[in-house]
Amino acid sequence: MKKLRATTIGVDQGKVELFSEFAEGGEMWVGSGTRERRQYIPFSTSYRTPPTVHLSFALWDVDRSANLRADLMTENLGTDGFDMVFRTWADTRIARVHVAWMSIGEVASDDDWDL
Template structure:
C-alpha cells in the first residue's frame, strides 16, 4: 500500500486581481499534480478544503474535484460561478493505492525467470 499526501494554498487571487476574486460568471483553477512515485494502478484520491477566504456579500459557491486521475498523477479543479468572489483557497489531498514495483521474472513465484514454470 502506498499513500502520498500534501496540503497547501491552491490559489491566491486577491493580491494579483485574478479572475476568482475580480470576475463574475464561470471560473476555474486547475492544478496538475505529478506523483514522485508511480502507483501500480489508478489510486483513490481524497480532497479536502482546508481554507477559504471569500467575499461576505455574495453566496459562497464552489466545486472541488479530482480530475484525470492516472497512476502518475491527477488534477485538482476548483470552480465557482455567478457573482461569488473567492480570494484564496487551500486544499489537502491524499492518494491511496498499490505501490508500483517491477519485479524481475525470477522473483515471481512459480517461474524460473526464462518463461518456464518451476515445479
C-alpha cells in the same frame, strides 16, 4: 469500493496553494460567471493502478456578501498524478484557496516479478 490486493499499499499526501488573487484583483476575486483553476499534482511514486484520491479545503478565504458556490474535484487521474480542479460561478468572490490531498493505492513491491 476499491479492493487492494497488493501487500504494498502507498499513501501520498500534500497541500498546495491553488490560487491567491485578492491582492492583485484576479478573476476569482473580482470576476463573475463561470471560473476555473486547475493544477497538475504529481505523485512522489507511481502507483500500479490509479489510486483513490481525497481532496479537502485546507484554507478557504471568501467574501460573505454573495452566496458561496464551489466545486472541488479531480480530473485526469492516472498512476503518476492528477489534475486538481476548483470551479465557482455567478457572483461568488474567492480570495484564495489551499487544498490538501491524499492518495491511497497499490504500489510496486520488491517482491513483484515482471515476466
